[in-house]
Amino acid sequence: MNPFVKALKSFYEFFTGDAILLVFVAAAFGVTAAFRALVPGQNALAVVIFVGFIVAGLMTTLIRSQRSSRAQYNKGEK
């Protein structure tokens, strides 16, 4: 593996290791920042958007983990 890609992969594994969480956390910050810039003064709504993305990220990654665990279990049963 290319040393740069290897370093990038280690960095990713260290800080997150979960693409779903990374995408949702990035979206939480990106969308909230954009919302605050476009609609200033809506503090409560900004909180809802920010926390909403975080919670959505957690739930999505949990559902994925549960599905992959079920798939592995079913494979073992066969």
Added chain:
Amino acid sequence: MTFDGWAVFTASFLASSVEFVEAFTIVLVIGVTVNWKSSLWGALAGIVILVGLIAVLGTTLVSVIPIGVLRLVVGILLLLFGLKWIKKAILRYAGIMALHDEELIYERKLAEWKARGDAAAERFNGFGFVTSFKSVLLEGLEVAFIVITFGAQAASNSGIAIASLGALAALVLVILLGALVRSPLQKVPENTLKFIVGIMLTTFGTFWGGEGLGIEWWGTDLFLVVIAVFYLVLSLALVGIFRKKKGETR
């Protein structure tokens, strides 16, 4: 000391206490759950950089360091760490285990080493180091900001010295309290502690990340309690849901 001096001391003491408690809590739980070596080295590295910055920049620190950007970066990293820990804790409590989980294998090895009294359990851990480091650096910088701003507002020339004494008194008090809660904390089961760490890191990440984005939390630092309770209730609800789902599918 004059009335003005006492006012500066008290304000600095109270505000710094909140920041020290935040940093110290993270150092403490990382020490108990990961290991003390990594946690304390991380905290020490944070203190060294902080002292260096204060020595070089002095009171100009307030205008040079972009605290908003720092909060944003630390918030993102803590959220990523915290959510990962909450996810694992929920999966464990719900009884869902990955068949090939490298980290689980590492954790089993770590438990084996601990059981054997092997020194490997105290090996340097990057996660523990970085988490303690950034918490101490961010909170330490916030204390420096408090000391400089409160000190500069005092009528006397010794305002910054008095504000520093207030912050120092807060640090001593927090360390003493931390030493008292350390033993009972070590008796809590490891999985429960990791769950609590996940909740805490996510709470601080949400709070600091939000502040970095310009969100104003109601009641400022007191709102941390509301965020923590929210994540705790949400996580417990998710454990219940996923445990039920697992029971239905198997």
